[in-house]
Amino acid sequence: MTQSTHEKIVRVGAAYDVLAMAPFALPVVSIWAYSLIQWLDHQLGFDSPFSTLDPTAMFLLNIGAWAYLVWGFVRWRAPTRExxxxxxxxxxxxxxxxxxxxxxxxxPFLLVLGAVQLVLAVLEFSHGLFERNVAKPTQQGARSS
Incomplete structure (x- = not known):
């Protein structure tokens, strides 16, 4: 995998994170996003129990989302190997x-999101793992007699 391809993968992962977490960064919007997950859960037939988000849980959700957003922007601007x-x-x-x-x-809908996370993790970590160790030709300097 080339450096350019790997940088694109890191940026795709960063974009996914920003798009997935942006709705959870603001209290009013995160209530809607939380309701959307409830609706999807019901449509998929899971019918999982959902609690109402109290102000403390909402605050923790919002700061976690902001941390993810900042981390996403860092990776978008600097898609380094590290x-x-x-x-x-x-x-x-x-x-x-x-x-x-x-x-x-x-x-169980969280496991669908987890599958996406695992695919992105493998792709992000894979740079250099699948390349052959081929010796690069060295330049010969002046011969000594």
Whole structure:
């Protein structure tokens, strides 16, 4: 995978994160986004229990969304290998938390989002893993006698 391709992958992941988390950054909009997840859960036949978000839970949701937004903008502007690896690690942590939440009764719809996270994590982490170790030709300097 070329450096250019990898940078595009990191930017796609950053864009996904910004688009997915932006609705949760502001209280009024996050209520709508939370309701949308409830509706999707019901349409998919899961009928998971959803609690009303109290002000403390709303605050924590909003600051978490803002942290994700800032991190997304950082990766968009600087899609470095280090940022990609940190992003992949964060995605794996998020998936683990999603599995824990679903095992505790949260909507199985979270696992759909987790699958997207895992695909992005593999792609972000993969730069250099699938390339062959081919020795680069060296330039020969002046020969010594």
């Amino acid at each position: 940022h990609a690896r940190l992003s992949a690690l964060l995605r794996v942590i998020v998936v683990v938390l999603q599995v824990v939440a679903v095992s505790g009764g949260a909507s």
